[in-house]
Amino acid sequence: MSELQWTDAAAVDDVPADDVIAVLVGGNEVALYSVEGNVYATDNICTHGHARLCEGFLEGHEIECPLHQGKFDVRSGKPTCAPVTEAIRSYPVKIEGGRVFLSLG
Numbered sequence: 873m874s875e876l877q878w879t880d881a882a883a884v885d886d887v888p889a890d891d892v893i894a895v896l897v898g899g900n901e902v903a904l905y906s907v908e909g910n911v912y913a914t915d916n917i918c919t920h921g922h923a924r925l926c927e928g929f930l931e932g933h934e935i936e937c938p939l940h941q942g943k944f945d946v947r948s949g950k951p952t953c954a955p956v957t958e959a960i961r962s963y964p965v966k967i968e969g970g971r972v973f974l975s976l977g
């Protein structure tokens with residue numbers, strides 16, 4: 873098994889509690905979510921259309937797309953509400969020294 877490569881994405885303090893922000897990591901926009909003290913990461917662009925999830929509404933572990941109100945579980949990227957049917961890519965997260973690291977694979 874190969875070791876995961878970790879990329880520094882943000883300071884933990886940059887991600888407001890129970891909210892979502894977008895960061896640029898390796899040329900891609902990634903959404904970072906803070907839910908109940910944990911940080912999760914997915915691609916920022918909805919799989920249904922060209923909408924930025926960082927402009928959506930985070931409720932619990934679900935992010936609602938601002939365009940057609942589709943929803944994803946931010947832990948897995950799985951769709952939880954129509955019209956989205958395709959999962960969004962999610963990334964492993966680790967917190968170290970007050971920083972958020974992502975494994976972009």
Ligand code: FES
Nearest residue numbers: 918921937940942
């Ligand atoms: Fe996200 Fe349509 S663009 S639900």
